[in-house]
Amino acid sequence: MSTVSSIVLGVSGGVAAYKAAFVLRAFTEAGHDVRVVPTPGALHFVGAATFEALSGNPVTTDVWSDVPEVAHVRIGQAADLVVVAPATADLLARAAMGRADDLLTATLLTASCPVVFVPAMHTEMWLHPATQENVATLRRRGAVVLPPAVGRLTGPDSGPGRLPEPADIAALSLVVLSSGAAALAPDLAGRRVLISAGGTREPLDPVRYLGNRSSGKQGWALARVAAARGADVTLVAANVDAPAPFGVRVLPVGTAEELRDAMVAEAGTGGGVAPDVVVMAAAVADFRPESVAASKLKKGSTSEPSSVPLVRNPDVLAELVTKRAPGQLVVGFAAETGDEDADVLTHARAKLARKGCDVLVVNDVSGGQVFGRAENTVVVLTADGPATEVPHGSKDAVAAGIWTSVVPRLP
Numbered sequence: 001m002s003t004v005s006s007i008v009l010g011v012s013g014g015v016a017a018y019k020a021a022f023v024l025r026a027f028t029e030a031g032h033d034v035r036v037v038p039t040p041g042a043l044h045f046v047g048a049a050t051f052e053a054l055s056g057n058p059v060t061t062d063v064w065s066d067v068p069e070v071a072h073v074r075i076g077q078a079a080d081l082v083v084v085a086p087a088t089a090d091l092l093a094r095a096a097m098g099r100a101d102d103l104l105t106a107t108l109l110t111a112s113c114p115v116v117f118v119p120a121m122h123t124e125m126w127l128h129p130a131t132q133e134n135v136a137t138l139r140r141r142g143a144v145v146l147p148p149a150v151g152r153l154t155g156p157d158s159g160p161g162r163l164p165e166p167a168d169i170a171a172l173s174l175v176v177l178s179s180g181a182a183a184l185a186p187d188l189a190g191r192r193v194l195i196s197a198g199g200t201r202e203p204l205d206p207v208r209y210l211g212n213r214s215s216g217k218q219g220w221a222l223a224r225v226a227a228a229r230g231a232d233v234t235l236v237a238a239n240v241d242a243p244a245p246f247g248v249r250v251l252p253v254g255t256a257e258e259l260r261d262a263m264v265a266e267a268g269t270g271g272g273v274a275p276d277v278v279v280m281a282a283a284v285a286d287f288r289p290e291s292v293a294a295s296k297l298k299k300g301s302t303s304e305p306s307s308v309p310l311v312r313n314p315d316v317l318a319e320l321v322t323k324r325a326p327g328q329l330v331v332g333f334a335a336e337t338g339d340e341d342a343d344v345l346t347h348a349r350a351k352l353a354r355k356g357c358d359v360l361v362v363n364d365v366s367g368g369q370v371f372g373r374a375e376n377t378v379v380v381l382t383a384d385g386p387a388t389e390v391p392h393g394s395k396d397a398v399a400a401g402i403w404t405s406v407v408p409r410l411p
């Protein structure tokens with residue numbers, strides 16, 4: 001996004017407050033003006049000077065500083081987005097109750113922009129009915145409350161309650177900034193989602209492979225946004241060099257056949273309940289070398305190949321469609337270019353019919369304009385409905401648009 005937005009970063013008093021400095025950094029690096037509003041408790045963990053230096057803006061916690069500026073009203077009114085990270089159990093309770101006993105809660109009452117709470121607390125506090133009711137209240141009023149990550153908490157215990165990584169918080173918050181709170185509605189809660197991402201590599205010899213230009217970013221974003229919308233997500237990742245998106249189980253694979261085996265196993269009921277939706281975002285190689293040389297192919301040697309015979313790889317999407325569990329929705333991707341025979345959408349409609357999937361997400365890759373880029377534009381096609389264009393945006397924003405088209409089709 002090229003326009004500068006005003007983001008309020010609320011920080012409440014938990015150990016994870018140190019991660020707020022990284023979230024702040026990500027927002028300023030994206031070009032936004034950030035005002036940090038910590039609670040007094042947060043300043044026990046991170047000093048005001050850190051937030052002032054990183055944001056370039058003054059930092060106050062109470063309504064008695066800068067009285068002529070009427071900060072408790074102005075900061076909220078001027079904000080385009082408020083993100084509270086970490087949001088403790090106490091902060092969620094005060095926000096749900098509409099208290100205004102410090103600058104952050106006063107700001108929450110005057111903000112009419114989207115608000116994102118990123119909870120972090122011990123598992124018992126998160127699961128307590130009081131906290132769950134406060135979360136439900138805040139969501140009912142239109143706020144986004146991200147599900148906490150599962151993992152190591154302060155001390156030896158582990159469970160749900162961990163703050164997601166700053167990169168995930170920043171990316172998801174910027175989706176809300178560009179697309180509104182509905183982009184992270186908790187409408188995938190209780191759903192199981194299986195996604196493939198990345199590009200397969202078909203070995204030729206111990207050092208070479210046939211690969212493709214897929215970075216895996218769009219599949220990564222689909223997984224991250226699905227987890228943020230409450231889904232239990234498994235990501236089969238072909239050669240993607242990126243940290244796991246928060247809350248997502250990642251199964252790394254290399255070749256098309258490995259990807260096929262992982263997807264078919266995970267899409268069935270073998271691992272328990274079958275996923276509600278399976279998304280094939282990976283770029284799967286259609287062909288692989290007929291044989292893999294045991295040692296490196298050297299030029300000038302007897303092993304130097306004059307050509308590389310190829311054999312067909314399995315069509316994973318087609319197999320998933322045939323084997324799908326009852327009620328399971330199957331989503332395919334198509335990277336298309338127009339040609340002299342037909343335009344992109346005509347080719348895509350033919351592919352949707354050929355593959356038999358329920359939804360096809362179409363990328364126009366004419367001129368290589370998608371691979372590795374941070375931004376994307378797609379069209380969502382369904383067999384029985386019109387084409388829906390997802391507006392151009394970050395791959396996370398596009399992922400949110402794709403889920404918004406897919407969710408109403410879930411049984």
Ligand code: CTP
Pocket residue numbers: 256280281282283284285286313314315316317318331332333334335336
């Ligand atoms: N796909 C798959 N297995 C393959 C090839 C593709 O599952 N061997 C999936 C991709 O993950 C994607 C969809 O099929 O969801 C469309 O991929 P694409 O490469 O556009 O389609 P192809 O089947 O290769 O069709 P064509 O070569 O005719 O364009």
